[in-house]
Amino acid sequence: MKNHVNRVALIGTGAVGSSYAFALLNQGVTEELVLIDLNKEKSEGDAMDLNHGMPFAPSPTKIWFGDYSDCKDADLVVICAGANQKPGETRLDLVEKNTRIFKGIVEQVMANSFDGIFLVATNPVDILTYAVWKFSGLPKERVIGSGTILDTARFRYLLGDYFNVDTRNIHAYIIGEHGDTELPVWSRADIAGIPISQWIKKNSEYKQEDLEELFLNVRDAAYHIIERKGATFYGIAMGLVRVTKAILQNENSVLTVSAYLDGEYDQNDVYIGVPAVVNRNGIREVVHLDLDETEKVKFAHSVKVLKKTMEPVMKIEK
Ligand SMILES: NC(=O)C1=CN([C@@H]2O[C@H](COP(=O)(O)OP(=O)(O)OC[C@H]3O[C@@H](n4cnc5c(N)ncnc54)[C@H](O)[C@@H]3O)[C@@H](O)[C@H]2O)C=CC1
Ligand SMILES: CC(=O)C(=O)O
Numbered sequence: 001m002k003n004h005v006n007r008v009a010l011i012g013t014g015a016v017g018s019s020y021a022f023a024l025l026n027q028g029v030t031e032e033l034v035l036i037d038l039n040k041e042k043s044e045g046d047a048m049d050l051n052h053g054m055p056f057a058p059s060p061t062k063i064w065f066g067d068y069s070d071c072k073d074a075d076l077v078v079i080c081a082g083a084n085q086k087p088g089e090t091r092l093d094l095v096e097k098n099t100r101i102f103k104g105i106v107e108q109v110m111a112n113s114f115d116g117i118f119l120v121a122t123n124p125v126d127i128l129t130y131a132v133w134k135f136s137g138l139p140k141e142r143v144i145g146s147g148t149i150l151d152t153a154r155f156r157y158l159l160g161d162y163f164n165v166d167t168r169n170i171h172a173y174i175i176g177e178h179g180d181t182e183l184p185v186w187s188r189a190d191i192a193g194i195p196i197s198q199w200i201k202k203n204s205e206y207k208q209e210d211l212e213e214l215f216l217n218v219r220d221a222a223y224h225i226i227e228r229k230g231a232t233f234y235g236i237a238m239g240l241v242r243v244t245k246a247i248l249q250n251e252n253s254v255l256t257v258s259a260y261l262d263g264e265y266d267q268n269d270v271y272i273g274v275p276a277v278v279n280r281n282g283i284r285e286v287v288h289l290d291l292d293e294t295e296k297v298k299f300a301h302s303v304k305v306l307k308k309t310m311e312p313v314m315k316i317e318k
Contacts, residue, residue: 008028008030008078009066014042014080020237024061026057027245030061031060034064035047076116077109079121083129110135118142124256125178126270145178146178146258147257148173151174151221153235154218159191167259172185177272183298185295186288187295237256254276255276259283275289
């Protein structure tokens with residue numbers, strides 16, 4: 001019997017997309033990677049450049065510059081195409097422009113009988129994930145957004161730095177919109193099974209105010225980086241590879257992705273960042289954290305802001 005060959009189709013090979021392609025090759029996650037972009041010369045150049053690193057990769061990846069017909073046999077279509085934020089712009093400011101771009105992209109993918117999983121990174125990611133779900137007609141489980149995977153990584157990194165503990169031993173989540181209304185789930189945050197509230201109590205050098213400031217640095221990280229270098233791309237690229245691995249290697253990993261809520265967290269008809277079990281079929285299930293009352297209110301507010309901003313998406317659909 002012929003072995004299945006995993007194929008990832010990447011649409012949008014700008015700063016985020018090309019960093020993702022580079023990280024994918026370095027981690028040897030897929031056998032095939034096809035690069036698609038409006039700027040054909042750029043993605044052709046990227047394919048050439050990445051192929052020249054092949055002798056140093058952990059395993060071979062066939063990489064080429066292609067077109068939408070290559071999506072037919074793809075297991076995963078990753079979308080990083082569209083406008084990014086300029087200094088001072090919010091993610092939500094990009095909604096109309098990127099929704100229009102996405103309509104064209106998703107129609108072309110689906111016209112080539114794509115029957116795999118979509119992974120979306122373009123901002124505003126929660127709303128565009130919803131748009132992909134609507135435009136594609138695929139089951140909700142097979143449309144995933146990067147959600148708060150990057151925010152959760154920033155949170156774990158900064159907590160690890162503050163408590164001087166390996167970030168991989170920090171279990172803490174940022175949920176909600178990937179944007180200004182996101183929230184930290186302090187009530188469920190722990191280090192090696194010990195709640196963060198207890199770490200604070202046992203050592204007077206740790207202070208609650210520091211943690212509050214730490215969260216603001218997570219929430220505003222994109223603004224701080226964009227002011228300095230114009231865009232963010234390495235962190236999200238590695239986060240997208242993490243989700244790709246969970247899918248292609250059927251890992252059943254819990255990751256804070258943008259998932260469709262159908263009653264979970266008392267919300268429905270919205271894509272938003274929550275922990276979810278991710279495997280070869282996409283989102284197996286949403287992990288329903290037992291939030292405290294303040295967290296519930298903040299999460300409901302985040303949903304409300306997303307739904308309000310989603311109105312233009314509904315118009316484009318018609
Ligand atoms: N979800 C997350 O955590 C993060 C999301 N982002 C988002 O990722 C998106 C991409 O950002 P960058 O790579 O910095 O932008 P970029 O401008 O470097 O790249 C965008 C690419 O999209 C391509 N493109 C535009 N329209 C297209 C179309 N119709 N078909 C195919 N390709 C098309 C462009 O040619 C360009 O190569 C932005 O929306 C940004 O806000 C960025 C960082 C983190
Ligand atoms: C740009 C963006 O969404 C981020 O770095 O979080």
